[in-house]
Amino acid sequence: MAGERATSFGAEAYNYEAGRPEYPFEAVSWMLERLPDGARRIADVGAGTGKLTRVLAQAPGAEVVAIDPDPAMLATLRERVPGVPTFAGTAERLPLPDASVDAVVLGQAWHWVDPVVASLEIGRVVRPGGVLGLVWNIRDEREEWVRRLTEIMHSSPAENMVNGPTGPQVAEPFGETQERRWEWNRSMTRTQLHQMAFSRSYLITAPDEERAQIKREMDELFDELGLGDGTIDLPYVTTAFRAVRG
Structure with missing residues (x-):
């Protein structure tokens, strides 16, 4: 994982933990269901604050380790x-x-990696017959107000990859990827929507004036939607991919 945006999240670890959604247990279970019987040693790579880690830990018999390049994110993960x-x-x-x-599983992270180098390195640590799982929570932009929200916040590399024509690239020693999607809603307050926005790499690295302008435009949209001190359902699509190591 490289670049300023890819390694910027520790500066907003609190907002990341508060604003980002959890992963559906069904999606995580699906990524792991191709594992051989009794195989449950799992590495969460790009683990961040542990959003995916805590779901993995619920899998029966799972032994989970978490890996991330950012000490601030790992410190929050150890607390959570x-x-x-x-x-x-x-x-x-x-x-x-x-x-x-x-x-090895990655949540909201594969779009930051070199897919060929990462596939080879992950293939080194995964036993033959083991699994590489990739998962993203992406806002469902079939809703008009969600499209407007993305226009204000700017799209992310994750959205461009998952919603693109080819999806994520996975290389040897892993085989062909399988894909599955889940649709669901997350009830969010205005504060949580701001926290979600400001945990995104584009805003973390943006100048203060641009961050302030984006916050103003978000509030204008929320006022138009009638979101006062209540909540609004933000629709998500969770997309998961899995590939088996040869």
Whole structure:
């Protein structure tokens, strides 16, 4: 994972934890269902504050380790998901021995990696027959107000990849990817919507004047929608991909 935006999230770890959605358990279970019986050692790479880690930890018999390049994100993860071992690292350079895990999963992260280098490195640490799982929560822009929200906040590399014509690239030693989607709603307050926006890499790295302008435009949209101190349902589509190591 490289670049200023890819490594910017620690500056907004609190907003990331408060504003980003959880992952549906069904999506996580689907990514892992191709694992051989009894195989449950899983590495969450690009784990951030532990949004995906805590769902993985609910899988029966799971032994989870969390890896992220940002110390601030890992510090928040240790608070939120105590007991899960954490390590500094990236998808292209993993602090794990060869063939030491049954699965590697990435939530909201594959769009930051070099897919060929990362596939090769993940293939090094995943046992034959193991799984690479990729998952994203993306706002459902079939809703007109959600499209307007994205126009205000700007689209992200994640949205461009998942909604693009080809989806994520996965290379050897992993086989062809399978894909599945889940639609759901998240009830959010105005504050949570702002926290979601300001946890995004574009806004984290934007100048203060632009951040202030985006906040004003978001509030204008929320006022138009009649969102006072209540909540609004923000529709999401969770898209998951899985590939088996040869």
